[in-house]
Amino acid sequence: MKTKILTMAAVMIMAVVTTKNTYANVNNNNNEEVSTVLKNISKINKIELHGNVELFVSDGTADQVKVYNKYYAESALVQSQNGVLRISSYKNEKLVVWVTAADLHNISAYDNAEVKTFGRLASLELEVNLYNTASAALNLEGYKATINVNDNAKANLTGSVNDYNLNYTQPQNVIHTNFVAVTASKSQIPAKTKANEIAGL
Structure with missing residues (x-):
């Protein structure tokens, strides 16, 4: 015993x-884990992403930008000018950035960038533009949301808004089954062709 x-x-x-x-x-x-809080960045109303970037975005009373992955040791660019925060990185490893914004109105993502909300993103009016193979997983709450899903980009939307406008190139690339809107409009964007691209030059 x-x-x-x-x-x-x-x-x-x-x-x-x-x-x-x-x-x-x-x-x-x-x-x-290495992270850097960038100073002297405020009044962010638009975010632009280029390259291999993973953005987490959340609401807050004050704007803050926190960059991970040894930011200063990598060939990455994070700059703010006239309310526009531009983030780009073309390394194989994703550059991870967390942005807290008090008055965000626009997010544009290009290349292989990813956008994810941390919690529910509340905005009176928000426009999201996705290009190339960019993707977004957004939990939204607000009055108006305009989502433009171009090329082979993808969007997964949850939450609720009053007025919802969706423009897409490929309907299968947009998931919004858990997204509620009082009024909604949807339209398909013609896919770009080589002839169109040459004509635009």
Whole structure:
């Protein structure tokens, strides 16, 4: 009986020690994760993404830009001018950026960029433009949302708005089954052809 009690006590002590070690390792990994909060960026009303960028966007009372992945060691560009925040990176590894904005009205994503909301993004009026193979997973709440899904871009929308305008090139690339709108309009954008591209030059 004493042996069983001692064995159980030893197992409990080992479990506690293992749990503490795991927790310490998780903390160490988080501490080693490199991130940079960019100063002097405010009044963001538009975000432009180019290249291999993963953007998390959320509401907040003050604007803040937090860049991960050893930002200063990579060939990435994050700049703000006249309310427009431009983020671009063409490395193989995605540049991860978290933007908190108080008054965001427009997001445009090109190339292989990804946009994801962190929580529900509340905006009185928001326009989202997706090009190339960019993608967006957006949980929205607001009065008006205009979503333009061009080329082979993809959008997954949830939440609710009063007025919803959708323009798309490929209908199968837009998922909005869990998205509620009081009024909605949808139209298909003609796919670009080589002849159209040459004519536009």
